[in-house]
Each structure stands twice: as C-alpha cells, then as structure tokens.
Amino acid sequence: MELVEAIILSVLAASTPLLIAATGELVTERSGVLNLGVEGMMIMGAACGLGGTWLTGSIIVGALCGMIAGMLLSLIFATMTLGLAVNQVATGLALTIFGIGLSGLIGAGFVGERIATAPHLHLPSPTDVPFGGRILFGQDGFVYLSLALIVAVRWFLYRTRAGLVLRACGDNHVSAHALGYPVLRIRLLATMFGGACAGLAGAYLPLAYTPFFIPGMTAGRGWIALALVVFASWLPGRLVIGAYLFGAVSILQLHAQGAGIGIPSQFMSALPYLATVIVLVALSRARSGGSTTPASLGTVFVPDR
Amino acid sequence: MSETTPGGSPPDAKPLLQTIGLTKRYGTFLANDGIDTEIWPRQIHALLGENGAGKSTLVKLIYGLLQPSAGEMRWEGHVMVLAGPAQARARGIGMVFQHFSLFDNLTVAENVALGLDGKESFKDISARLREVSRLYGLPLDPKREVWQLSVGERQRIEIVRALMQNPRFLILDEPTSVLTPQEADQLFAVLERLKAEGRAILYISHKLDEVKRLCDTATILRTGRKVATCSPKAETAGSLARMMVGTEIKEIRAATRAARMPRLVVNHLDLVPDDPHGVRLDDVSLELKGGEILGMAGVAGNGQDELFAALSGERLVEQSNAIVIEGIAAGALSITARRRLGAAFVPEERLGHGTAPRMKLSDNTLLTGHAAPGMVRHGFVDTQRVLAAVDRITESFDVRKARRDPEAASLSGGNLQKFVVGREILQNPGVLVVSQPTWGVDAGAATVIRQALLDLAAGGTAVLVISQDLDELIEITDRIAVMFHGRLSASLKTADATREQLGLLMGGSHPGQEDTAHAARA
Incomplete structure (x- = not known):
C-alpha cells in the first residue's frame, strides 16, 4: 500500500510539468500557431524560476519569473512568425536551441545551489487519511494549478465566445479575417499564453521536483509536451489522459527495472512513449471521421490590404 | 409609390449607399477604377461583370475588408469610412461570400455565431438559427460540423448567417449557383420579401436570366471600370452579355452525333460511405454511349460526390463489374489504371482536389497526365512536353495568367476552372466525368467550356456532366438523370424534359412515373 501511494505521488509529480506545458501549447496551436520552441521556453523557465526563488526565497516569485521568461521567449517567436511572417517550424527550432544556450548562461550563477521546494498542502484531517489522503490533499500548489488550468482552458475554448474565435482563427484564418477578426492579435495572445505555460512548467522542475538547476534539466519534456498535443488530437480532455499516462508508465517502468524484470532496460525506457502513442492513436481512431487538427496550423498568415 | 426615382423612393430621399470615384490600386494595377454607384432601399441591384472585372474588389471595399485607394463611400449621405467588416455589419451591411467564409471543423451554430457581433448567448443563437432557417425555408442542423456538409448546404449557412444580422443592405455573391430551381425560387421569394421590407440588396450573378427576372437596376463592370448602369428588365440577355464582355458571345452549336458502343456503364452500384454522414449509393445504374452527354442533376449532397469518387477510383468498389469502362470491369482499378483505359475526371473542387494549389500548372498537368504516353519517358519527366501541354491548354481555353507557368492558386477561380477542364479535355479521353464544369465561371468562359464538352462528345467521347x-x-x-438521396432516377431525354419535372425529381417526388420510365427506354 505504501509503495502504491508512493508511486502515485511520483506519477503526479512527473506528469504535472508535461500537462502545464502541453496545455499552453494546445492553446497556441488551436489558434493556428505551431511553436516548436517549447523545450527552449521550458528550460528558460527553469533557470529563471530557480533564479527568482534563490534570490527572493519566494516560490511564487520564482514561478512568476519562469512564466515571464517563457513569455518573453514566445514574444521573440511571435515577432518573427506573426510580424515578419517567417516560417514557424524553423523559428521554433531556433528558439529551442537559443533557449537551451541562454538558460545555461543565466543559470551558471546558480548551478548547484539548493532551494527549499514548494510546500505541499496539508489539511490536518483529510491529508492524514491513510490511503488516498496524501494523493488528494497533500500535493504542492502546481499540481492543483495544472488541473485548474486545463479545466479553465477547456471551458474557455468551448464555452466562451473568445475561445470560439480563437478556434476559428486556427481552422481558417482567411475566413476569420473575412469576418473581421484580428487574426494576428489573437495568435499573438495565444502564443504568449503558450510561452507563459511553458515557462511555468519549466519552473516547476527546480521549484518542486528537484531543488536545483542543472543545464538541460528539462531533458526533452518540451518535445514530449508537443507530441502529447498532437496525439491528444488537440482535445484538452485527452491531453490529461496522455500526460498522466506518460507520467505513469515512466515511473512504473523505473520501478519495474528496479525490481529486476528481465526485459532490456532500453525497451523499458521506450515504454512510456510507446504506450502513450498507442492509447492516444486508439482514441483518435475511435472518433468517427473528421479531423480536429487546426487546418491553418503552422501556416503563415499575411492579411491583404 | 412614386415612379420618378429608381425603386419608387420619394424624390427627396438619399440613396442608402453611394460610391463616388471609388478606386482600389495594387501597384500599377487598377482593380477598381473610379466607380460611381448608388444603392437604393427597396431595390435589388445587380452587379455584373466577367471574372476579374473587379466585382469582388468592389464588394470587399463596401464590406470594409479592403480600404479604397481613392474615392469615397457615403452611407445615407454621410461619408463612411470602414476600418473592418465589424463596422460594416454595425451599420447593417451583410454579406454572403462566394468562396464561403466558413470553418470546417466548427458546427453550423458556431459558424453562425462567429458572424454575429452581439452578445447573444449560444443557446439563443441556436434557437434563432432554427427559427430563421425555417422561416426562409433553408433547412440547417445547427449541430453538424461544416466539413460534413455539401456545397449547397454550406451556402445555406452563409445566407442564414447574413439574414440573422437583420441587415439593411445585403450583398450576395453568386447565391444561386448551387441551388435547385425550386430552391432558387424560394431564395428569390426571400429576396423579394427582404426588398419589400425596405432593405437594399446587391446581387452578383453570372446568370443573366436571373438578373433580368429579379433585379431592378444593374451596374456593369469591365476591367475595373463601370461601363453601364441599366435596367435589366429593359435589356435582353444578349445585350447584357455584350456590355459585360464587350463582344458578342457565341451561341453554342450542337454537333450531330451518332450513338456508338457504351463506353461507361454502372451496374446496380451500392456503396456505403466511409464518412458516417455521407450519402449511401443505392442501386445506381447508368449506361453512357460514345458521343453522348448525360447530365446528372440534383441538389448538392444527394450522393453526387460519392458517385464521382466511385467513378474516378478515389473510392474502390468491391464488385469490380459494377463500373465498366470501355468494356473492362473497373470497379477495383486504381485511378491511374482507369486513366490508362482512357477515362478522365474533373472534380468539383478546383483547389485542393482538382489541383495542388501551391504547385505550378505544369506540375498539375503532369499529376493527371502522367499515365498517358508522352509526358514521362523512362521514368523521367519531359519538361518541355509538359510545358507545351500547359501552353496548349492556355491557348485553347483562354486561361489568363501572369506568367507562363504560375502556381495554380494564383489563378482566379474562373481561369483555374478553364485550366482544369481543358487539361482533361485535351487528353482526348474516351470517357469524361466532369463535376460542376462551369461553377463560378463567367458567361464567356462558360460558353467556351460547354462548347468544348459538345465538341468532345462529337468526337465520340462519352461525357457525364454532374451539375447543379x-x-x-x-x-x-x-x-438527364436526377440524383436524390443516393438513388439515380431513370434518365429523361433532355428534349422532352421540363424544368418542373426535373425540379420535382430533385426534390424527391416522381412526376408521371410511367412517362419517366418510358422516356428512359428511348
């Protein structure tokens, strides 16, 4: 029982940064912008997040620093792709490389510095319920925030007029423009939201997961977040399934390796990717016809005047 | 009502909208050159012109999508400057686009909501959508997603969306091109009613008969300039066409044709659609001899797309002998194999289906022509021959373009249509299946395309024309045979068929069953 609880706790911790980053990217892509710079924005968020907390001692300041860092990076991306109509794929890749390099520079001052990680919720009686108490009521604030975020995003996309307009821009920017919607401005805001989320997801790593910064500590999580968005067919509900499934299988295979199962460890390490892809593809197949891919995704829009 | 001013408005009234010297310049090219028009309430005003005459540009200026380079617009006598369509809509200007401004992955109700500026709740919009669509006889299911709908249904969304804005001035760009005669009549009734309610309507159409019947005034554009304002009821279709084109339009001449062997046969074709919302083909049979042109009428979304896919090989059929091309069972053959049998296909959608938009015309020619000998030798593309084929198409069908070999997407709709049809016709196919050959094409170009189809049949080709x-x-x-709910009616001799008979078949009723069956034998 103890072990199961420990596993679930570590699954939640491993899945949260993926969920936050992927939520932001989902909104960005729904507006028609493909920002491949998630990894770069995350690592910048990690460096600046740790820096903020190390200097002030406040987790919240750290998290805000991470968000701002991610957002600033996404603004560079937006200037290039929306303002100057540069290719989105190339710009996104460049952004990742840039972010990894810059984060090394910024983080150089704090490498090896430890901070106190984000406190976990503790409600005297519910949290101490033997099994399940810690899982439901004993998480750090980021976990609750990430779930609130995806619920809010889902509500925004499908229940509000602004969300409808955002989806419309991603589906057909020519029509959206013809109806008089400011396509580029909407995309700018969506891209900035994506950047802030990626920065926050990056900041989660030093602030709540491992209490220090090392260069390259995001270890490809940004790419996984990007892949999750695609395999989740741009649907928020499925994104939650994908992120937790990925986190769960990565933790479980570690435990399985530790228990000495006679399967090559390389195969075990590949399992999370394999399992997530299979499940999400199966879910996509089950949907009858039609595509949820934003039709304008990744295409440059220049309004004619 | 006074008769002294157009539309019977009192003499002191101002026009609802006036354009004065309205000009739109792109570099040195004048898309609109000093256009003066007056739009009056209680009038249906036609805007006529060939493809590229500047109709779309003018309408975009009025709708706030483009800013004029010179000249001004006056709304009820006051100067009007529009920063965007929302401002146009706020004044009561509504627009039905020709190239629909719809979102494929959104539902009908969401599409409508995007065209409304108010703070109406989504539930209210759905309710009002049902209300308006019922009121005007334009049935729509608010919950369906647009990608599942036919062209005709998509247009209904556009029209209903515009009507829901309760516009004082409604612009319609080629609204009847995809409607049955009965549906068009219904639309005309709607327009007459809107006119009686005091609204102004700007009606863009290529169908001169329609304009004559419906419109009170006409503004005729040619190469960006206004060439005439007239009363269409006082003109003939010929004189209107002359003003549009500047020259006389040729009459189509039918060649005498001898019936030959059946070249395309469909035997009891049943086909369940891949798309759950598609139409199921139910026991479709037809026989088409060389030298014959068979027309397939029907409202969009009654199985024409599915039949086209089955004929062209985009969708394979299990019983191979359900489709026979030149005596060979072709139901299970690939598109290329069917082309090798001498068949050619022109799909409805020009961009994306008929051509790859971002590829050059030469590449697009190769894409359907590679099966025929000549263009590819030993696996290598013979660029000169492909370019020569492009030149031949361009010349024979008067495709207007800026360069010798531009991207397909850079051609205007009408010119691209001429190219797509010409590309297949010049391969001299034994069987040609063509869907909506002249959709969105101006009168002059339509004549060229229709004449080419007739000439092709005169040369012994079997031609199947799917058209609305x-x-x-x-x-x-x-x-002519009519498609309804996936079933194909027996064919009627065109000479004997009446529009009423065809219209009823398009609506699913069977007028004079025995007569029809009898006619089919003939």
Whole structure:
C-alpha cells in the first residue's frame, strides 16, 4: 500500500510539468500557431524560476519569473512568425536551441545551489487519511494549478465566445479575417499564453521536483509536451489522459527495472512513449471521421490590404 | 409609390449607399477604377461583370475588408469610412461570400455565431438559427460540423448567417449557383420579401436570366471600370452579355452525333460511405454511349460526390463489374489504371482536389497526365512536353495568367476552372466525368467550356456532366438523370424534359412515373 501511494505521488509529480506545458501549447496551436520552441521556453523557465526563488526565497516569485521568461521567449517567436511572417517550424527550432544556450548562461550563477521546494498542502484531517489522503490533499500548489488550468482552458475554448474565435482563427484564418477578426492579435495572445505555460512548467522542475538547476534539466519534456498535443488530437480532455499516462508508465517502468524484470532496460525506457502513442492513436481512431487538427496550423498568415 | 426615382423612393430621399470615384490600386494595377454607384432601399441591384472585372474588389471595399485607394463611400449621405467588416455589419451591411467564409471543423451554430457581433448567448443563437432557417425555408442542423456538409448546404449557412444580422443592405455573391430551381425560387421569394421590407440588396450573378427576372437596376463592370448602369428588365440577355464582355458571345452549336458502343456503364452500384454522414449509393445504374452527354442533376449532397469518387477510383468498389469502362470491369482499378483505359475526371473542387494549389500548372498537368504516353519517358519527366501541354491548354481555353507557368492558386477561380477542364479535355479521353464544369465561371468562359464538352462528345467521347445548374444541363446534354438521396432516377431525354419535372425529381417526388420510365427506354 505504501509503495502504491508512493508511486502515485511520483506519477503526479512527473506528469504535472508535461500537462502545464502541453496545455499552453494546445492553446497556441488551436489558434493556428505551431511553436516548436517549447523545450527552449521550458528550460528558460527553469533557470529563471530557480533564479527568482534563490534570490527572493519566494516560490511564487520564482514561478512568476519562469512564466515571464517563457513569455518573453514566445514574444521573440511571435515577432518573427506573426510580424515578419517567417516560417514557424524553423523559428521554433531556433528558439529551442537559443533557449537551451541562454538558460545555461543565466543559470551558471546558480548551478548547484539548493532551494527549499514548494510546500505541499496539508489539511490536518483529510491529508492524514491513510490511503488516498496524501494523493488528494497533500500535493504542492502546481499540481492543483495544472488541473485548474486545463479545466479553465477547456471551458474557455468551448464555452466562451473568445475561445470560439480563437478556434476559428486556427481552422481558417482567411475566413476569420473575412469576418473581421484580428487574426494576428489573437495568435499573438495565444502564443504568449503558450510561452507563459511553458515557462511555468519549466519552473516547476527546480521549484518542486528537484531543488536545483542543472543545464538541460528539462531533458526533452518540451518535445514530449508537443507530441502529447498532437496525439491528444488537440482535445484538452485527452491531453490529461496522455500526460498522466506518460507520467505513469515512466515511473512504473523505473520501478519495474528496479525490481529486476528481465526485459532490456532500453525497451523499458521506450515504454512510456510507446504506450502513450498507442492509447492516444486508439482514441483518435475511435472518433468517427473528421479531423480536429487546426487546418491553418503552422501556416503563415499575411492579411491583404 | 412614386415612379420618378429608381425603386419608387420619394424624390427627396438619399440613396442608402453611394460610391463616388471609388478606386482600389495594387501597384500599377487598377482593380477598381473610379466607380460611381448608388444603392437604393427597396431595390435589388445587380452587379455584373466577367471574372476579374473587379466585382469582388468592389464588394470587399463596401464590406470594409479592403480600404479604397481613392474615392469615397457615403452611407445615407454621410461619408463612411470602414476600418473592418465589424463596422460594416454595425451599420447593417451583410454579406454572403462566394468562396464561403466558413470553418470546417466548427458546427453550423458556431459558424453562425462567429458572424454575429452581439452578445447573444449560444443557446439563443441556436434557437434563432432554427427559427430563421425555417422561416426562409433553408433547412440547417445547427449541430453538424461544416466539413460534413455539401456545397449547397454550406451556402445555406452563409445566407442564414447574413439574414440573422437583420441587415439593411445585403450583398450576395453568386447565391444561386448551387441551388435547385425550386430552391432558387424560394431564395428569390426571400429576396423579394427582404426588398419589400425596405432593405437594399446587391446581387452578383453570372446568370443573366436571373438578373433580368429579379433585379431592378444593374451596374456593369469591365476591367475595373463601370461601363453601364441599366435596367435589366429593359435589356435582353444578349445585350447584357455584350456590355459585360464587350463582344458578342457565341451561341453554342450542337454537333450531330451518332450513338456508338457504351463506353461507361454502372451496374446496380451500392456503396456505403466511409464518412458516417455521407450519402449511401443505392442501386445506381447508368449506361453512357460514345458521343453522348448525360447530365446528372440534383441538389448538392444527394450522393453526387460519392458517385464521382466511385467513378474516378478515389473510392474502390468491391464488385469490380459494377463500373465498366470501355468494356473492362473497373470497379477495383486504381485511378491511374482507369486513366490508362482512357477515362478522365474533373472534380468539383478546383483547389485542393482538382489541383495542388501551391504547385505550378505544369506540375498539375503532369499529376493527371502522367499515365498517358508522352509526358514521362523512362521514368523521367519531359519538361518541355509538359510545358507545351500547359501552353496548349492556355491557348485553347483562354486561361489568363501572369506568367507562363504560375502556381495554380494564383489563378482566379474562373481561369483555374478553364485550366482544369481543358487539361482533361485535351487528353482526348474516351470517357469524361466532369463535376460542376462551369461553377463560378463567367458567361464567356462558360460558353467556351460547354462548347468544348459538345465538341468532345462529337468526337465520340462519352461525357457525364454532374451539375447543379439546370440551364447548363438542358443546354448541352442529350439525357438527364436526377440524383436524390443516393438513388439515380431513370434518365429523361433532355428534349422532352421540363424544368418542373426535373425540379420535382430533385426534390424527391416522381412526376408521371410511367412517362419517366418510358422516356428512359428511348
């Protein structure tokens, strides 16, 4: 029982940064912008997040620093792709490389510095319920925030007029423009939201997961977040399934390796990717016809005047 | 009502909208050159012109999508400057686009909501959508997603969306091109009613008969300039066409044709659609001899797309002998194999289906022509021959373009249509299946395309024309069959068929069953 609880706790911790980053990217892509710079924005968020907390001692300041860092990076991306109509794929890749390099520079001052990680919720009686108490009521604030975020995003996309307009821009920017919607401005805001989320997801790593910064500590999580968005067919509900499934299988295979199962460890390490892809593809197949891919995704829009 | 001013407005009234010297310049090219018009309430005003005459530009200026380079617009006598369509809509200007401004992955109700500026709740919009669509006889299911709908249904969304804005001035760009005669009549009734309610309507159409019947005034554009304002009721279709084109339009001449062997046969074709919302083909049979033109009428979304896919090989059929091309069972053959048998296909959608938009015309020619000998030798593309083929198409069908070999997407709709049809016709196919050959094409170009189809049939080709334009079918076909809910009616001899009969078949009723069956034998 103890072990199961420990596993679930570590699954939640491993899945949260993926969920936050992927939520932001989902909104960005729904507006028609493909920002491949998630990894770069995350690592910048990690460096600046740790820096903020190390200097002030406040987790919240750290998290805000991470968000701002991610957002600033996404603004560079937006200037290039929306303002100057540069290719989105190339710009996104460049952004990742840039972010990894810059984060090394910024983080150089704090490498090896430890901070106190984000406190976990503790409600005297519910949290101490033997099994399940810690899982439901004993998480750090980021976990609750990430779930609130995806619920809010889902509500925004499908229940509000602004969300409808955002989806419309991603589906057909020519029509959206013809109806008089400011396509580029909407995309700018969506891209900035994506950047802030990626920065926050990056900041989660030093602030709540491992209490220090090392260069390259995001270890490809940004790419996984990007892949999750695609395999989740741009649907928020499925994104939650994908992120937790990925986190769960990565933790479980570690435990399985530790228990000495006679399967090559390389195969075990590949399992999370394999399992997530299979499940999400199966879910996509089950949907009858039609595509949820934003039709304008990744295409440059220049309004004619 | 006074008769002294157009539309019977009192003499002291101002026009609802006035354009004065309205000009739109792109570099040195004048898309609109000093256009003066007046739009009056209680009037249906036609805007006529060939493809590229500047109709779309003018309408975009009025709708706030483009800013004029010179000149001004006056709304009820006051200067009007529009920063965007929302401002146009706020004044009561509504627009039905020709190239629909719809979102494929959104539902009908969401699409409508995007065109409304108010703070109406989504539930209210759905309710009002049902209300308006019922009121005007334009049935729509608010919950369906647009990608599942036919062209005709998509247009209904556009029209209903515009009507829901309760516009004082409604612009319609080619609204009847995809409607049955009965549906068009219904639309005309709607327009007459809107006119009686005091609204102004700007009506863009290529169908001169329609304009004559419906419109009170016409502004005629040619190469960006206004060439005339007239009362269409006082003109003939010929004189209107002359003003549009500047020259006389040739009459189509039907060649005498001898019936030959059946070249395309469909035997009891049943087909369940891949798309759950598609139409199921139910026991479709037809026989088409060489030298014959068969027309397939029907409202969009009654199985024409599915049949086209089955004929072209985009969708394979299990019983191979359900489709026979040149005596060979072709139901299970690939598109290329069917082309090798001498068949050619022109799909409805020009961009994306008929051509790859971002590829050059030469590449697009190769894409359907590679199966025929000549363009590819030993696996290598013979660029000169492909370019020569492009030149031949360009010349024969008067495709207007800026360069010798531009991207397909850079051509205007009408010119691209001429290219797509010409590309297949010049391969001299034994069987040609063509869907909506003249959709969105101006009168002059439509004549060229129809004449080419007739000439092709005269040379012994079997031609199947799928069209929603009954006038077109009556003009060029020998027989007409009607598609309804996936079933194909027996064919009627075009000479004997009446529009009423065809219209009823398009609506699913069977007028004079025995007569129809009898006619089919003939």
